[in-house]
Amino acid sequence: MTQTAGQVAHSARASVGISTWLNVNVWHWRLATLAIAATVAAPIVVVCAAWLTPSGEIWRHLADTILLELIRNTVVLIVGVGAGVLVLGVGLAWLTAMYDFPGRRLFDWALMLPLAIPAYVLAFVFVGLLDVSGPVQTWLRHNVGAQPNWFPPVRSHGGVVTVLVLAFYPYVYLLARAAFLSQGHAMLETGRVFGLRPWSAFLRVAIPVARPAIAAGVALALMETLADFGAVSVFNYDTFTTAIYKAWFGLFNLDAAAQLASLLLLFVALALYGERRMRGNARYDVRGGPGRTKRYRLRGGRAAGATALAASVLLFAFVIPVAQLTLWAWSAMAQELDLRYLRFFANTVFLGSVAALITTFGALLLAYTYRLRPDRLTRAGVRFATLGYALPGSVLAVGIMLSFVWLDQRIAGVLAHWGLQAGLLLTGSLIAVILAYMVRFMAVAHGPVDSGFERIGPSLLQAARSLGCGTWEILWRVFIPILRTGALSAILLVFVEVMKEMPATLLLRPFGWDTLATRIFELTSEGEWERAALPAINLVLLGLIPVVMLVRRSGTQP
Amino acid sequence: MIKTSVFAVICLTLGATFSAAAAAGEPELVVYSARKEHLIKPLFDAYSAKNGIQIKFITDKAGPLQVRLIAEGARTPADLLITVDAGNLWRAADAGLLAAIDSPVLQANVPGRFRDPENRWFGLAVRARTIVYSTDRVKPEELSTYEALGDLQWKGRLCLRTSKKVYNQSLVAMMIARLGEEQTAKFVRAWVDNLATTPFSNDTRVMKAIGAGQCDVGIVNTYYYGRLMKKDPSLPLALFWPNQTGSGVHVNISGAGVTKHAKHPQAAVKFLEWLSSEEAQRLFADANMEYPVNPRVKPDPRVAAWGEFKQDPINVSQAGRLQAKAVMLMDRAGYK
Numbered sequence: 001m002t003q004t005a006g007q008v009a010h011s012a013r014a015s016v017g018i019s020t021w022l023n024v025n026v027w028h029w030r031l032a033t034l035a036i037a038a039t040v041a042a043p044i045v046v047v048c049a050a051w052l053t054p055s056g057e058i059w060r061h062l063a064d065t066i067l068l069e070l071i072r073n074t075v076v077l078i079v080g081v082g083a084g085v086l087v088l089g090v091g092l093a094w095l096t097a098m099y100d101f102p103g104r105r106l107f108d109w110a111l112m113l114p115l116a117i118p119a120y121v122l123a124f125v126f127v128g129l130l131d132v133s134g135p136v137q138t139w140l141r142h143n144v145g146a147q148p149n150w151f152p153p154v155r156s157h158g159g160v161v162t163v164l165v166l167a168f169y170p171y172v173y174l175l176a177r178a179a180f181l182s183q184g185h186a187m188l189e190t191g192r193v194f195g196l197r198p199w200s201a202f203l204r205v206a207i208p209v210a211r212p213a214i215a216a217g218v219a220l221a222l223m224e225t226l227a228d229f230g231a232v233s234v235f236n237y238d239t240f241t242t243a244i245y246k247a248w249f250g251l252f253n254l255d256a257a258a259q260l261a262s263l264l265l266l267f268v269a270l271a272l273y274g275e276r277r278m279r280g281n282a283r284y285d286v287r288g289g290p291g292r293t294k295r296y297r298l299r300g301g302r303a304a305g306a307t308a309l310a311a312s313v314l315l316f317a318f319v320i321p322v323a324q325l326t327l328w329a330w331s332a333m334a335q336e337l338d339l340r341y342l343r344f345f346a347n348t349v350f351l352g353s354v355a356a357l358i359t360t361f362g363a364l365l366l367a368y369t370y371r372l373r374p375d376r377l378t379r380a381g382v383r384f385a386t387l388g389y390a391l392p393g394s395v396l397a398v399g400i401m402l403s404f405v406w407l408d409q410r411i412a413g414v415l416a417h418w419g420l421q422a423g424l425l426l427t428g429s430l431i432a433v434i435l436a437y438m439v440r441f442m443a444v445a446h447g448p449v450d451s452g453f454e455r456i457g458p459s460l461l462q463a464a465r466s467l468g469c470g471t472w473e474i475l476w477r478v479f480i481p482i483l484r485t486g487a488l489s490a491i492l493l494v495f496v497e498v499m500k501e502m503p504a505t506l507l508l509r510p511f512g513w514d515t516l517a518t519r520i521f522e523l524t525s526e527g528e529w530e531r532a533a534l535p536a537i538n539l540v541l542l543g544l545i546p547v548v549m550l551v552r553r554s555g556t557q558p
Numbered sequence: 559m560i561k562t563s564v565f566a567v568i569c570l571t572l573g574a575t576f577s578a579a580a581a582a583g584e585p586e587l588v589v590y591s592a593r594k595e596h597l598i599k600p601l602f603d604a605y606s607a608k609n610g611i612q613i614k615f616i617t618d619k620a621g622p623l624q625v626r627l628i629a630e631g632a633r634t635p636a637d638l639l640i641t642v643d644a645g646n647l648w649r650a651a652d653a654g655l656l657a658a659i660d661s662p663v664l665q666a667n668v669p670g671r672f673r674d675p676e677n678r679w680f681g682l683a684v685r686a687r688t689i690v691y692s693t694d695r696v697k698p699e700e701l702s703t704y705e706a707l708g709d710l711q712w713k714g715r716l717c718l719r720t721s722k723k724v725y726n727q728s729l730v731a732m733m734i735a736r737l738g739e740e741q742t743a744k745f746v747r748a749w750v751d752n753l754a755t756t757p758f759s760n761d762t763r764v765m766k767a768i769g770a771g772q773c774d775v776g777i778v779n780t781y782y783y784g785r786l787m788k789k790d791p792s793l794p795l796a797l798f799w800p801n802q803t804g805s806g807v808h809v810n811i812s813g814a815g816v817t818k819h820a821k822h823p824q825a826a827v828k829f830l831e832w833l834s835s836e837e838a839q840r841l842f843a844d845a846n847m848e849y850p851v852n853p854r855v856k857p858d859p860r861v862a863a864w865g866e867f868k869q870d871p872i873n874v875s876q877a878g879r880l881q882a883k884a885v886m887l888m889d890r891a892g893y894k
Contacts, residue, residue, distance in 0.1 A: 066889050131767075133766035133772065242722070246722060405629040405630055405631075412633065503622070518617070527785075
């Protein structure tokens with residue numbers, strides 16, 4: 001296959017879907033998809049149903065007191081984190097994908113490592129190290145004298161934004177890097193033939209083409225930011241999520257909490273919709289592999305600058321936190337480490353892998369059916385099914401639990417007809433907790449899977465058809481090879497996310513199914529930060545395995 | 559590969575469900591606990607070793623556990639709810655989740671102000687929320703009451719934990735019970751004006767900030783002080799018992815109740831009685847450097863070393879009743 005700039009065909013939208021080239025019964029697929037979408041959507045519907053209960057008093061109170069500030073803080077966070085992950089993620093991806101500089105081979109994959117550190121862990125390390133009572137400022141007081149006034153306040157807008165950017169930029173880095181690598185250099189060279197300087201080639205060719213990937217990465221980072229409660233509460237930084245928890249835990253009103261949460265969802269849905277509208281009907285199927293990628297070699301000051309930039313990001317986002325965790329873990333080892341850690345480990349791995357497989361399977365099904373024939377119903381189902389990621393974990397967990405209890409009551413009702421006594425079969429079972437992960441992380445799996453499908457353009461199928469391939473042969477020889485990359489990314493990403501997930505695991509895990517994340521919760525909620533470092537460091541180490549696999553796979557050409 | 563895995567999962571899950579059902583014949587208790595695993599598991603183990611009763615449990619925050627109990631209704635597997643803070647127990651009782659228990663043993667072991675007036679929950683350990691100060695920069699004579707921390711002399715010298723923590727909500731709720739909303743609001747606003755920095759996410763950080771010279775006084779639970787001093791005895795910090803000539807120190811409880819739909823109600827009551835007994839009280843309180851609720855049990859020597867003090871005699875259930883009011887009051891006062 002030859003490569004030209006015309007690979008990226010901004011062709012008219014393929015509203016017919018790819019079913020034109022496949023001889024399959026669209027309805028079978030559609031039913032399966034709707035079933036998955038309904039499962040994923042049910043808890044969200046339960047949350048939204050809270051609007052049926054009026055809680056005007058709490059709304060009035062929030063509006064009169066803190067709501068305005070919370071919204072302001074949330075906007076600061078979204079803008080700050082959004083801009084931060086965009087610049088850092090895209091910048092580093094571009095640097096490592098297109099240039100060569102000392103240490104580039106290491107940074108290639110090492111810059112992904114922060115993905116293994118949960119944001120709440122990064123936050124408690126950061127605050128513990130840098131706040132006034134932390135070792136850094138204490139050292140300064142002893143050696144430089146007096147309270148250093150110039151030291152920026154840690155528990156501030158800037159501090160929260162910095163920590164979340166360092167925690168979430170890998171989403172953008174991962175997806176943008178893959179996009180840049182798959183563009184290859186040919187297109188950029190074409191741009192340069194037409195007289196574009198490197199910088200304008202980056203802005204005018206590379207970025208627009210990688211836009212779906214970048215948008216998906218930023219969307220993931222921002223949804224995480226909106227749903228985050230753990231990290232911001234370490235800073236005592238009040239966001240919209242704080243209001244949700246305040247309504248629930250402080251004012252005892254779960255309905256008001258759910259109403260606030262559904263507003264958050266509405267906002268996310270609108271933002272995602274807006275992005276898609278702005279992207280318009282452009283198609284981004286890049287055909288052909290990465291092809292010939294020859295990196296531009298940086299020299300002298302530029303090379304040093306690139307190395308310094310990548311090294312400092314890695315230092316602050318990964319090396320320092322891990323070193324500090326290791327130190328703390330070491331001091332708490334005698335008190336904390338015992339055989340139970342084997343169970344925590346096994347449980348974490350089991351839940352993570354099973355949930356990752358099932359979620360990715362669901363995401364493949366959703367994306368495939370949508371491609372078969374993107375009608376309104378299927379599209380709505382898919383969109384809805386990927387919203388769960390933006391809900392604060394506890395709220396979503398409650399939604400899931402209520403759905404399961406409802407289902408259990410129905411099952412028990414049916415069994416009672418046959419004279420059978422049944423307790424709660426699903427609630428508190430493994431099925432419940434795994435489905436909860438599926439609901440929560442469908443968006444994470446959907447991103448990479450969907451961008452895999454983006455690359456299967458109509459012309460590819462046309463070509464396959466004209467070469468005489470049947471439906472199954474097309475599925476086997478076109479879909480699977482192209483989708484394998486995306487599906488594997490999805491599996492690994494979901495695994496990492498499940499491993500870090502806390503609120504849903506806490507509420508829905510069966511008896512005895514403690515994981516590393518629940519162990520962190522037990523200790524941090526009692527303020528035992530140093531003991532919590534032991535499960536935290538274990539979590540990070542375990543997370544490194546899929547993260548490294550993820551990078552290995554995402555194209556490490558010489 | 560995926561298909562086999564899915565199949566394997568279904569088999570495993572069903573297997574787990576049925577094996578759980580099969581084990582139902584053995585004597586067991588099911589506990590939902592907001593008290594953390596490392597503070598409660600030793601008691602479960604001790605009781606199992608003694609009576610051969612298996613105790614299954616999950617831990618979570620009080621809020622989600624309560625929602626779970628409500629949702630599960632009559633089918634809940636839970637026999638007991640263990641939680642920290644009287645506010646949470648009050649709320650569970652208010653939602654009709656806990657059964658009234660007529661137990662002479664519990665009546666005898668748990669003083670009246672540490673249990674529900676209708677006997678639906680019982681305190682098991684007492685925690686005091688008191689003033690901590692820098693021994694370098696503060697003389698104890700300068701301190702008197704919680705309210706006085708709003709005085710001008712503490713301007714820029716006070717550190718507090720976030721108002722989102724239930725301990726502070728209960729403290730303020732008790733102030734409302736005693737002083738009324740208007741007076742309490744005045745005091746809380748004065749605290750906020752005196753803050754040296756935005757409130758911290760936990761008590762330990764408050765004490766570390768005082769140690770680092772960021773501020774001079776704060777309000778913390780005593781067991782956090784105990785833990786921190788154990789780790790770093792050189793910190794220039796000390797506890798002060800406020801309001802000794804008036805209402806006394808704010809105390810709260812960690813406690814439990816038997817669920818209304820318990821499957822093993824008698825065993826649950828027996829276990830609760832055991833938890834309040836002299837044998838278990840020491841384990842329960844000492845694990846976390848709290849005060850035993852049973853007056854016949856002496857506190858751990860490390861805890862006793864902080865001195866005797868007069869406690870606020872109001873029934874702790876007031877903390878629950880007034881908690882929402884306290885939260886709103888703190889929001890209005892700008893206490894984050």
